[in-house]
Amino acid sequence: MEKQNEQNKCPHCNVALATGTKPFTPLSPAQTQLLEFINALDAPDLVQSLKLVHNLALYHSDISINEEEKVALCWAKGLWEHIHAVSMEN
Numbered sequence: 001m002e003k004q005n006e007q008n009k010c011p012h013c014n015v016a017l018a019t020g021t022k023p024f025t026p027l028s029p030a031q032t033q034l035l036e037f038i039n040a041l042d043a044p045d046l047v048q049s050l051k052l053v054h055n056l057a058l059y060h061s062d063i064s065i066n067e068e069e070k071v072a073l074c075w076a077k078g079l080w081e082h083i084h085a086v087s088m089e090n
Contacts, residue, residue, distance in 0.1 A: 027082060036086055043087035050080040 054076050057065065065073070 032082075032086075043083050047080045047084050047087075050076050050083075054080075 054073050057069070058073055
């Protein structure tokens with residue numbers, strides 16, 4: 001049972017997700033190419049903005065978050081991690 005609970009968490013921020021929810025899928029080649037077009041100078045600001053939105057919504061809000069919002073926050077974290085990785089390669 002504990003292993004099943006671990007599988008229902010976002011791999012990036014460990015937020016519990018509903019059963020049957022796919023938290024994150026690998027990027028397609030087209031998505032990877034899009035991230036490569038991000039200007040390296042803008043990437044740090046974009047990463048910081050995504051982190052701020054994620055953290056405010058998840059940790060500093062009194063409003064309850066539904067499953068769709070949890071998945072969106074998980075994807076936002078995955079997005080900033082990919083942007084950061086691509087910007088470090090350039």
